[in-house]
Amino acid sequence: MDGLMDKVVILTGASEGIGRALARELARLGCHLVLTARSETRLQSLALELAQEQGAQADVLVHSADLTHPHECRELIDACIARFGRLDILINNAGMTMWSRFDELEDLAILEQIMAVNYLAPARLTHMALPHLKHSQGQVVAIASVAGLTGVPTRSGYAASKHAMMGFFDSLRIELADDKVAVTVICPDFVVSQIHKRALDGKGNPLGTTPMKEDKIMSAEACAVAMVPAIACRERLLIMSRRGRLGRWVRLLWPSLIDKLAKKAIAGGH
Numbered sequence: 001m002d003g004l005m006d007k008v009v010i011l012t013g014a015s016e017g018i019g020r021a022l023a024r025e026l027a028r029l030g031c032h033l034v035l036t037a038r039s040e041t042r043l044q045s046l047a048l049e050l051a052q053e054q055g056a057q058a059d060v061l062v063h064s065a066d067l068t069h070p071h072e073c074r075e076l077i078d079a080c081i082a083r084f085g086r087l088d089i090l091i092n093n094a095g096m097t098m099w100s101r102f103d104e105l106e107d108l109a110i111l112e113q114i115m116a117v118n119y120l121a122p123a124r125l126t127h128m129a130l131p132h133l134k135h136s137q138g139q140v141v142a143i144a145s146v147a148g149l150t151g152v153p154t155r156s157g158y159a160a161s162k163h164a165m166m167g168f169f170d171s172l173r174i175e176l177a178d179d180k181v182a183v184t185v186i187c188p189d190f191v192v193s194q195i196h197k198r199a200l201d202g203k204g205n206p207l208g209t210t211p212m213k214e215d216k217i218m219s220a221e222a223c224a225v226a227m228v229p230a231i232a233c234r235e236r237l238l239i240m241s242r243r244g245r246l247g248r249w250v251r252l253l254w255p256s257l258i259d260k261l262a263k264k265a266i267a268g269g270h
């Protein structure tokens with residue numbers, strides 16, 4: 001993946017799950033990485049692992065930030081420029097989810113919280129990064145979800161945030177074409193990570209245990225490996241499961257079938 005060698009990349013949500021696995025792949029391919037999430041401890045442990053795996057080649061800046069706070073987004077971009085002098089790729093990966101029927105939600109602030117992390121924070125961070133990305137003719141990557149392509153029961157707020165993300169980044173791609181800034185949207189299906197245990201229930205508390213059948217879904221490592229070529233080739237869209245790719249077309253002709261399959265996937269946990 002020569003296209004990624006020496007690229008300066010900001011990767012959000014790097015402390016856990018898909019982001020953590022993607023950091024390993026990007027470091028292996030010679031990227032200079034700005035790793036961000038709220039947990040400084042988890043980021044430092046990742047930086048240590050990368051240093052052990054890559055030796056002196058790992059060029060990593062750890063910068064913890066809560067991306068729902070605008071000034072922390074600004075400080076993140078500034079820290080990247082101060083250290084590396086440029087930005088080539090912004091990967092908006094940080095995210096959170098819910099696990100509750102809408103009529104069982106006790107606190108609608110959950111919807112606002114999910115929108116703030118999954119949609120507003122990437123939009124804000126992208127806005128702040130744009131001057132640097134235009135200068136480098138770089139790339140924005142948005143980790144959306146197959147839940148951005150269809151409705152998903154018990155995930156109404158999450159699906160809404162991922163649909164928002166898709167609409168936003170699809171629009172941005174058109175606007176940025178003349179600036180030669182690429183916009184890549186990636187839609188994973190279910191992946192083993194912390195997101196399911198951390199999903200908010202109807203009261204706004206993390207579930208604490210995963211409702212997924214983890215042996216039947218993709219590992220974060222496999223997910224990261226599959227994402228890399230799409231990023232390197234500046235592709236516009238990667239849908240990561242066969243059912244996700246087929247579902248888009250079937251939905252046009254037989255939408256109620258897709259509703260049934262979404263219900264079955266949630267009930268079965270895979």
Ligand SMILES: NC(=O)c1ccc[n+]([C@@H]2O[C@H](COP(=O)([O-])OP(=O)(O)OC[C@H]3O[C@@H](n4cnc5c(N)ncnc54)[C@H](OP(=O)(O)O)[C@@H]3O)[C@@H](O)[C@H]2O)c1
Nearest residue numbers: 013015016017018037038039067094095190191193194195
């Ligand atoms: N796993 C799946 O099944 C799946 C499927 C489709 C799409 N996705 C998407 O893939 C992306 C990565 O998810 P994952 O599954 O790897 O989840 P994860 O293991 O829970 O990781 C989420 C990451 O986001 C960070 N984060 C959460 N809130 C944040 C905030 N306010 N500010 C800064 N960082 C924050 C977390 O770090 P801290 O807690 O340290 O801040 C963590 O590093 C998400 O956008 C998710 O929607 C996941």
